[in-house]
Amino acid sequence: MSRHRLPFATPLALISAIVAIAGIAAAWGLTGGGLVSPGGLNRESDGEHHGGVANHGELDCLACHTGFGAGVMSDRCLACHDDIRDDIAQKAPLHGKLPEVSACLRCHTEHRGSDAEITQISGGFPHEATGFALTAHGKKQDGGRFRCGDCHGDDVLHFAKDRCAGCHKDDPDEFLTHHTAAWGDACLACHDGVDRFGDRFDHGKTTFALDGKHAEARCEACHVRVRGLAAFALAPSACIGCHRDDDVHRGDNGHDCGRCHTTEAWKPVRRPGEGGAGEGSGSSGDGEPGDGASDGETGDGEPIDAMPRPDAMPRPDAMPRPDARAPIGEPALPDDHVFPVTHGGGGRIACATCHPRTTRSYTCYGCHEHTPANIESIHSRRNIDDTSDCAGCHPTGGRARRR
Amino acid sequence: MAIAIAVFAVLPRTAPGAAVGHALGIAGFALMIATEVAYSLRKRARTGAWGPMQTWLRVHIFTGIVGPALVLLHTNWRFSGLAGATAIAVMVVVVSGFVGRYLYTALPRTTAGEEMSQAAIAALLGELDTQLSQPGLAPRVSRQLTAARDRLKLRVVRIPRHRRLLALWHTVHVPLGVGMFVLGFAHVAVALYYGAGLR
Secondary structure (H helix, E strand, C coil): CHHHCCHHHCHHHHHHHHHHHHHHHHHHHHHHHHHCCCCCCCCCCCCCCECCECCHHHCCHHHHCCCCCCCCHHHHHHHHCHHHHHHHHCCCCCHHHCCCCCCHHHCECCCCCCCCCCECCCCCCCHHHHCCCCCCCCECCCCCECCHHHHHCCCCCCCCCHHHHHHHCCCHHHHHHHHHHHHCCCHHHHCCCCCCCCCCCCHHHCCCCCCHHHHHCCHHHHCCCCCCHHHHCCCCCCHHHHHHHHCCCCCCCCCCHHHCCCCCCCCCCCCCCCCCCCCCCCCCCCCCCCCCCCCCECCCCCEHHHCCCHHHCCCHHHCCCCCCECCCCCCCCCCCCCCCCCCCCCCCECHHHHCCCCCCCCCCCCCCCCCHHHHHHHHHHCCCCCCCCHHHHCCCCCCCCCC | CHHHHHHHHHCCCCCCCCHHHHHHHHHHHHHHHHHHHHHHHHHCCCCCCCCCHHHHHHHHHHHHHHHHHHHHHHHCCCCCHHHHHHHHHHHHHHHHHHHHHHHHHHCCECCCCCECCHHHHHHHHHHHHHHHHCCCCCHHHHHHHHHHHHHHHHHHHHHHHHHHHHHHHHHHHHHHHHHHHHHHHHHHHHHHHHHCCCC
16 A cells, blocks of 8 residues: 555654755744845945835835736836835936836846855947937957946946047047047036047038138137037038138128139139039128128028027037037136036036126026926925025035035 | 766756756656556556556666656755755665665566576576586686676675665665655755745
């Protein structure tokens, strides 16, 4: 009879099973979650409390693990990390810009030890979502592959703008020196990692082909105070837009400059009827004293004063971020200006960005993506009613100092 | 065994919770369960319609080695907590299985794996003696037959002791295996519970 009994049905086998179960229960009771934990939790802290704890090591298993049918872990993450939740809600960098941002485990891990790094980003990170694609940064100048630390140092959340110059210093003809002088050192304000200006850029594909002397012009001669790709398209296309000060006719000959001038040179001058107006390219010439003139209007009949001037271009501080960086030539700061004008890491901010009407007052809404309604919502959750003095709590423009 | 060694050699070390690590653990544990259940059922089958016991034992030993080897890979050489206790229990049962395999084969058996009766042993000894008594036997063959007869006689002398040891081993091995499976199923349940909703 016993020959046909299954082995686990013997008394000893059953006792063994009971002992094993009792052992598990006893060990669980003595160690808590330690019995089933695959490794220690991170115990480092940034000095702030999230969800009532200073670090993950103070959490119970079920603070993060949902078990069966009780949601997903990412919801538990965001329940404590309200700063990340706010970034996502406002689509603010970094997390608010990432696709599938609700899948925390794509980039973060745990149970690697008390001092282990919990951000472990492998290949496939959607870097373009941060505003800078790595399309043009596949390999370094020495042929090696880029690593995160090459541009970010030890902190992937931050980018030091001088990192660009560190690699691009060898560009020919002191290009970077001139480029920085003309456009500033906030590289990311204009470059998104995909644009490939310089020799590869064909201006002829725009509505304004560069020929004649225009082909020798520096970009900033026409694209004045431009920051950001969209602002480049706002450059004036009419001659007077850039050559108003060169108009020796003082407008007497109108603005159909191409009737007498070409882009090759101011002289020789062609008389009307010799051809040239509207010929060749999108460029046209300007007048010269004594040349054929009309009546203070352009060829299209547009008054001179209605034409755009380079200095009438939209100020960078009137553009959305990151175009709000100051051009070179902003006045020196007063000695009592304590707020960092390089706040944000994109170079010096234009005065009018924060002081649109008078320097006796300031606003933060002219630059940041947040709105008064969002700020009110965020601060009310922290029981902060007075949000009128941003710099009072954010003296560096970053995280609020402790009250 | 060759497959297990190849897996050890080729695969990079992988975390138990990663896709490859999980696959190793699942495959190893499934092999162990399949071999134990199937072998136990076959041992207790009333007929030999499912094939000879010797074949089942070979399969049992093969999967009993490969399965734990995969489980060992699954651990990534970390032996802490419930998972570590489970892995150690697996290794203990494997070592116990090697001992059982020695005791099992120490008893004279038929080609089907059944223990030989006294009469069958006596008949086999008689046949060996008959062959040895034949004239003109080559010296090398004579030596081999003599050695086989002497080994069989020694095994016959040791049958009572090996039978007791095998019974004792069986008494220990089966509860060890049951305890190991309890730990294993607990580990699987915990992994499923704490792994749910990981996103």
